Every structure is written in structure tokens, then in C-alpha cells.
Amino acid sequence: MSKPRLMQGNEACVEGALEAGLRFFAGYPITPSTEIAEMLAERLPRVGGVFIQMEDEIGSMAAVIGASLAGVRSMTATSGPGFSLKQENIGYAAITETPCVVVNVQRVGPSTGMPTSPAQGDVMQARWGTHGDHPVVVLAPASVLETYVLTVRAFAIADELRVPVILLSDEVTAHMRERVQLPDPGALPRGERPRPGRAPANVPPMVHFGEGGRILVTGLYHDPSGFWTEKPEEADRLLRRLCGKVESRREELTLVERWYLDDARVAVIAYGCVARTALRAVRLARERGGRAGMLRLACLWPFPRHEVAALAEKVDAIVVPEMNLGQVLGEVERAACGRCRVIGYHRVDSELIRPEELVPVLEGV
Amino acid sequence: MEELRFLRREHLPHLWCAGCGHGIVLGAVVRAMDRVGIDQDRTVVVSGIGCSSRAVGYLNMDTLHTTHGRALAFATGIKLARPDLHVVVLAGDGDLAAIGGNHLIHAARRNMGITCVCFNNGIYGMTSGQYSPLTPAGFRTATAPYGHLERDFDLCRLVQAAGATYVARSTTYHVHQTIEYVARALSHEGFSFVEVLTQCPTYFGRRNRMADPVRMLEWFRQRAVTVAQAGRMKPEELRGRVLIGEFHRTEEVPEYSRSYRDLIARLSGEGDGDGR
Structure with missing residues (x-):
């Protein structure tokens, strides 16, 4: 175990993400998540990763998905209004089975609401914010240490199941400072992406850009080759598999x-x-x-x-x-x-x- | 015919309407790729939503068909994650200049190492013919039944002002110029932008007495004025005409992913300065 430190929830999220192998972050300033972007702007280039502040919330979600498809563990962080803006591309990550982590530090809504105050009003948006049935995993930390642990876990689940994972924090947990003793590096499982030859049930192996796969990735319904299709039986098979890969793992995803x-x-x-x-x-x-x-x-x-x-x-x-x-x-x-x-x-x-x-x-x- | 290796021929014929100009633009893109000898296993082509964005389905390389307007933002993530890859964006005028306008100006401002080809047919074809920011004033569309009241963007001037470091415009009538400009754009390190006017006889032409695609190509020929010709013309002679040619090219601005790599190199030289 490392030495005890006084740490903020958002800081623990950064430490957890880096421990999980985060190497790309795209974001847009928004209270109360901004500390995550600020700390990663400093830390990521020091470990060979990339931080970019995009022109808007939508673009930052898009850049995260692009980087993940290029083989890099990627994350963004936001709060209520920004989370709303990211929803369309979260659905894109779900249908294209692109691993990514989205941190949503909840604040009082709707709309601009009370930007610096806590709430838990985004539980349903985290599940159903994007249109259409879709798979998503939502983790909710209750302490600074758990923010670290669940951030590492979020990356592992995202990679293993090829799903967007929402880390649903809140203004209290994110801004609170606690004495924490982080687990040793490598102590928590980091998970890995399914690759050709070793992929779990219901999750297709992932080929990244630049690996010679000449793949097509599309938000349209697609057949197993990746090409768009309007065949009802292919559409039915795709959506049931997408949702089934999370539903069938309900017990292993039970964290109580x-x-x-x-x-x-x-x-x-x-x-x-x-x-x-x-x-x-x-x-x-x-x-x-x-x-x-x-x-x-x-x-x-x-x-x-x-x-x-x-x-x-x-x-x-x-x-x-x-x-x-x-x-x-x-x-x-x-x-x-x-x-x-x-x-x-x-x-x-x-x-x-x-x-x-x-x-x-x-x-x- | 070497350029055919860049096409997924098993997915042809394409879904575009008879007479559509998008096949001409796609043909120019693959010929330009062949001309500069790009490595199709180290190239990612990204598109958004719309008729032209379906082009990626026919390209035999890594391809990404994204959400409406966001192709450049996705491409930014790819380029920063893998600066060694060639990243190309193919997008329509509605996708790039309306819903995706913010990403366009910021990709240009950063001088992101992306080649962006705009298929400008001045219409939303996929949704059957509504006006776009590139629909010229006075023309009829499904949502401008009395003639379009808005002015159109000069997209090349817009991206140049925003910071693009290679900017050119051509039309589907001017195929050889289109191939050459796309080839130069592909060879350019920073943000390169080529706008290609392309005909939509189905939704633009039919409402504007140009249902015959050949009429639309003739219209492009008549409207197009080269930069050199324009210099000798009076302002009133230029009204309603479209400038074609290479407008801007500079190698003096650093490409963004290179700047970021330089930062990483500089920080690794400093060591783990703060002890973490």
C-alpha cells in the first residue's frame, strides 16, 4: 500500500484512470468536474498520453471514441449539461462497441440548475439518456477511495465488454477530501480488450485502426462484418446481443x-x-x-x-x-x-x- | 486502374442516385490516393451523416462512419492517438458547415493533421432536399419553396480565416483539378481542405430546372472562375460565379499532433519533475 494521502474525489478519479492505463482524455470545462481535466492536462503528456480541450462537449465525446478505436484507453469527464450533450455519441459508442469511460459529476439540474451543488438527478439519464435500447454500465462511488477503485473497474468493464461505462459521481464525492491509502500499482485488475482469438461470449474481438483490418465502423445497424444492413433479422440479432452482453452479466456486475x-x-x-x-x-x-x-x-x-x-x-x-x-x-x-x-x-x-x-x-x- | 485497390468492390454498386456527382468525387479521391501512394493499411477515412458520408462504405481501408457533423472531432481523437496514421475526412456541406461547423473551424485553427474533402452539393440529399448553408441564394429547395433567402458560406474563405494551411476548391466538371488538389491535400502535413462542388440532380437539379445531370455539370463549368481569371474580372462580372483553384498553402504553421509529440518529448527529457 502506498503512503496515506489527503485526496479529493476528482483527484482519485485521475489517479485511478492513470492506473488503468488512460492515455487519451478529451473534455470541456464544466463545474464540478473540471479538476479532472486540469490534472490530466498536466499528467497525461508526462506519461506519453494526450490531453485535449475540445471546442465543445459533443466533440470531446467524439474524440474519445476516435482515440479508443485507434487502440488507446480513453475517457472524458463532465457534469449535467455536458452529459446531456454527450448522449448522442454515447449511443454511438454503444452500437459500435467502443470501450470508453464517461465521468459525470452530478450537479443540480435540470438545465444550468445549481452548478456548484450536489444532486443525484442523472441516474435515469445515465441509463436511458441516449435514444434507443442500448447497453451501458453505471458505477456510483461513495468515497474518495472508491472513486479510485471504481475508475479502474470502469476501464476494465469498458474494455472487456466493449461498452461505454459511466462513472456517476456527485459534487460531494468529487470535491470531498479524505485520507486515502491507494492500492499498490497493478493490484486491481485492469481488464483487457477482446482480441481476435480470445473474446468472451457475446463480445466480438476488437481490431483497432492501423492494424491492417480495413474495418468499417458505423452507427447504422450492421451485420457481423460491420457493413450496414437493413435486414430485420440482422437488426434483431445485433440489438439483442448488444444488450445481452451486459444483461447476461448482471450478477458479476453486482457491486453492493x-x-x-x-x-x-x-x-x-x-x-x-x-x-x-x-x-x-x-x-x-x-x-x-x-x-x-x-x-x-x-x-x-x-x-x-x-x-x-x-x-x-x-x-x-x-x-x-x-x-x-x-x-x-x-x-x-x-x-x-x-x-x-x-x-x-x-x-x-x-x-x-x-x-x-x-x-x-x-x-x- | 491501380486505384481500384482502394475500393471495396464487393459492396458496389453504390447507393447514390443516377447522375449524382459523389461517385466522381470518390473517384477523384481514390485516384489522388493512388497518385500520392498512400498506404491503405495506415489510413483512416472518417465521415459523418449524409449521402456523401456513405463513401466510406466503399473504401478498402479503415473507415469510420460517425454521427452527424462530428467526423472531424472523431478524426481529431484518432490523429492524436495515432499520429502516424493518415487521417482523411469525407463530409457533405450540411454536415461540415451547419451541424459540424464548430468542429470545422477548430480543426482548422489547430492545424490538425487531417485532410478534409467537402462534397458540396448545396443540399441535404439524404433527407430529400432541404437547404444547407451552401445553398446559393434564390434557389429552390424543399424548405425554400419560394427561393432561398439566406446567403451561402464561402467555405474556403471561412476555413482559411480559421487557420487551415491548405485550401482549394474544384467541381465535378473539373475532374483533373480535383484529383490534383486532393493529392496535394493528402501530401500536406497540416489541416488541408478541398471543397468540391458536386451535383444533386435528384433534389437540387429537379427543383431548379437542372434535372439532367449534364445541365448541372454545364452549370458548374459556366459558374466556375479560376483565381487567375477572377483577377481580370470586374466585381459585377463575378456575381453568382464560383472561384476555383488553390487559394492557400503554407508549411509554416506546426501541425498539432506534432506539437503535442514535441511536448511529450520535452517533458520526458525533463524527467518526472514533480516526483509523481
């Missing part, structure tokens, strides 16, 4: 943390910055004799519905605190399917949910 769930009668399901204060609320409730627990979600999509369904069998009620008007809440209700009560707790005034306000909710059910 369980707190005090063994005897819990009421369970919190939380993610991101809210999971921190929710855990404190659970502990406070326990100190007062309550049987509360928490299931923390670090991977939001694919949604771990099997975990939620199993939890709903065991507890009387699930409380879902979120800094939005109920985005994960709907997924929890769907997975719980009436097996227990599901209660949302929402805050959309730019203030982080406090432990003291959650305790009465846990005790009231």
Missing part, C-alpha cells in the same frame, strides 16, 4: 455493500454521497434499539434487482433516500414487487440529506 442486514427489519438502499449519511442514520437508529440496515449500491446499472428482491423478502420496509424525486426508488419498487413496503425520501434543495432527518424515517416504518 451490506451493513447490519442480518437481523434488519428496515433497510436503507442508498448510493453515492447519500449512502454516507444514510449509514450514519442506520447506526444512530441501531444505537436507539432499532433494527436498521443498509444495502449500498456501487453499480446502479445493470440494476441489482435480484439483491433487492432477496432483501425485500427479509425486511418489513425499504427506505430509499435520494437527492432526486425518486429515480432508484422506482427500480426498487419494481424489484421488491410488493414483498415489503418501499418508501422514498427525497431532497432536491441542493443540500445533502442529513443523518438526523433520516432517523425518524427509519423509526417511523
